[in-house]
Amino acid sequence: MEWDWAFTLKILPQLADGVVITIQATLMGSIVSMLLGLCWAIVRRSKNVFTRRASNLCVEFIRGTPLLVQLYFLFYILPDAGILLSPLVAGVIGLGIHYSAYTAEVYRAGIDNISAGQWEAAKACNLNARQTWIHIIAPQAIRPMIPALANYFISMFKETPLLSAITVLELMNQARSVANFSYRYLEPMTMVGVFFLIISVPSVIFLRRLERRYALSD
């Protein structure tokens, strides 16, 4: 099978439509996962043993099961319960929930890495809980979290093709519809790979720079 440049150019606009949806899903999914991950991290620090255990189990469960099945679950089961979601919204929620299990871990590690001395010093200075978090803990904990979070957003980006399984018209689904329509698989499928590389390689380079910039100096 020969590579057909004219055909490639012709399908490019349709694929570009898909890229836009892919990026939208990634951005919205990132926001959901950042917020939800923060909730997990807070609940997991709870003083109540039961709450802690239950939230740990939830996070383990989310991490141990495939995103695709979770998406099916959201997409097929919630309508039975009377909650109708558009495919894209279901997809964003699915991505957000799945990756919140990972971002929770990032937050936890960032907070745990603050040495006990900092907490004690805050106490010695008679800071209250709010002041301790805002002025002492957060500024030190957030820095090393940034590259780790960015890393997960890149992996989330690479998992967005799964949304095509729940009929979101993102890049992969556009490519498949082109391919099924024209019976040419070589160009659409390869172009999907190329698009992913075009976006993810610069993101990885950007990530390396973030890592250097926010690396712990001590």
Add this chain to the structure above:
Amino acid sequence: MAEWAGYFTLILKGAVTTVELTLIGCTIAFIMAFAAGLGRLSTHFTVRALATTYIEFFRGTSIFVQLFWAFFVLPLIGIPLSPFLSGALALGLNVGAYGAEVVRGAIMAVPREQHEACVALNFNAWQKMRYVILPQAFVLMLPTFGNNAIELLKGTAVVSLISISDMTFQAQVVRSQTGDTTMPFLSILIIYFMISLLISTSIRGLERRLSQGLDVTKA
């Protein structure tokens, strides 16, 4: 209730395929991780470049795209693969690229003095790896390998989209035959979770056994 049992058997049959795929994929990933991980540490420029290209390519594109490419495009350019084989290969090569970075990181985490001691003892490259570096580095790799194996297990769900009858595929079959969504999807979620628990506990056990007698600082 009787038909329920029948549908559940169907899902269990899918679970066997999922486990098979995971095992074959992990084997490929393990081999590729060491080949590419050691390749990146090679002194030859070409070997290093090849390993880096492999790693960056497979980490840069998603497993989903690789799978579709292996399934739809490879047959067109004259490499026909069965769906099962292309699935296992894509999963193995993908996770292997992540594993390669783990191998490289763990080997570099072995302290410098250990490398120097090998030179002092006149070990050749093979002896150095086999008796000094790898026994220490391997323990460091294990936890991340365990996570990668779980990622691979989760990746197998994607192969259902290229018509391999794994667990997710069977759940879809049950869904379309019965119209019931909760039972098939909830049961496969639980089975996936049990398999991933099995992987993480056995890796932890292996880690305990292999770290006996080693004086390695935990990374």
